Amino acid sequence: MRLLSLLLTVSLTLALAYYIYIPLPDAIQQPWKLMMLNAYLRTSQSFTKNLDLFCYFVRFKTVISIYAGAVPGVxxxxxxxxxxxxxxxxxxxxxxxxxxxxxxxxxxxxxxxxxxxxxxxxxxxxxxxxxxxxxxxxxxxxxxxxxxxxxxxxxxxxxxxxxxxxxxxxxxxxxxxxxxxxxxxxxxxxxxxxxxx
Structure with missing residues (x-):
C-alpha cells in the first residue's frame, strides 16, 4: 500500500513538473515564476473553454426540453x-x-x-x-x-x-x-x- 502511494505521488509530481516546465532562454531572471504564470494562464483558459462547453450543453438541453412540449399551441x-x-x-x-x-x-x-x-x-x-x-x-x-x-x-x-x-x-x-x-x-x-x- 505504501509503495502504491509513493508511486502515485512520484507520478503526479512528474506530471505536474512536465505541465509546468517550458524551455526558456538563460537570460530570463526567475524562470520558475514565468513558468508558473504560464501554467496558471493555460489552466484558466482550459477551464473557461470547458465551462463554456458545459453552459452550451445545459442551454441546449433546456431548449430541447421546452420544445418537447412545454409550449404547445402558440x-x-x-x-x-x-x-x-x-x-x-x-x-x-x-x-x-x-x-x-x-x-x-x-x-x-x-x-x-x-x-x-x-x-x-x-x-x-x-x-x-x-x-x-x-x-x-x-x-x-x-x-x-x-x-x-x-x-x-x-x-x-x-x-x-x-x-x-x-x-x-x-x-x-x-x-x-x-x-x-x-x-x-x-x-x-x-x-x-x-x-x-
Whole structure:
C-alpha cells in the first residue's frame, strides 16, 4: 500500500513538473515564476473553454426540453410591420370575446435566441408578443435600429392591427433586453405613450 502511494505521488509530481516546465532562454531572471504564470494562464483558459462547453450543453438541453412540449399551441408567424420583419406569437385560443394583452419585444443586439422566452410569455400570460427583427450593427448604424423599432411599434399600435389580434389598446407593453432595452426606452419616450400591463 505504501509503495502504491509513493508511486502515485512520484507520478503526479512528474506530471505536474512536465505541465509546468517550458524551455526558456538563460537570460530570463526567475524562470520558475514565468513558468508558473504560464501554467496558471493555460489552466484558466482550459477551464473557461470547458465551462463554456458545459453552459452550451445545459442551454441546449433546456431548449430541447421546452420544445418537447412545454409550449404547445402558440401560433408563430413571420410577417412584416411597416416593412420591418417581425415574429408574432399568438397564445392558444381561449376567452372568446375578451381582449388580450400585447407586448412589443426588442431583443438584444448580440447573438442569442429569444424564441423560447417569447413562446412562454405568450402562452403563460395570454399575450400577443411581437418580436422585432431590427437591423443590427455593423450593417446598420444609429439611428437605423431605433427607426426600425419605432416604425414597427407605430404599426403595431394602429387600430387595425390591434383589432386583428384582439389586443386591448390599454394593455400594451414595450420591453427589451440589453440593446433592445435601450431601444424600448427610446420608443416609449418618442411616443409619449402610457403603457401598462
Amino acid at each position: 401560433k408563430v408567424s413571420d410577417i412584416t410591420f411597416a416593412g420591418i420583419p417581425v415574429r408574432v406569437y399568438e397564445p392558444p385560443a381561449g376567452g372568446e370575446g375578451h381582449l388580450r394583452r400585447g407586448l412589443m419585444y426588442f431583443h438584444g443586439g448580440g447573438w442569442g435566441s429569444y424564441d423560447i422566452t417569447n413562446r412562454m410569455v405568450s402562452d403563460e400570460l395570454n399575450t400577443v408578443v411581437v418580436s422585432v427583427e431590427y437591423r443590427l450593427y455593423p450593417d446598420a448604424h444609429f439611428p437605423v435600429p431605433y427607426l426600425d423599432c419605432l416604425a414597427a411599434a407605430k404599426h403595431f399600435l394602429s387600430p387595425e392591427v390591434l383589432a386583428k389580434y384582439s389586443i386591448d389598446p390599454d394593455r400594451v407593453a414595450v420591453a427589451g433586453d440589453s440593446a433592445g432595452g435601450n431601444l424600448a426606452a427610446a420608443v416609449i419616450t418618442q411616443g409619449n405613450t402610457k403603457c401598462s400591463f
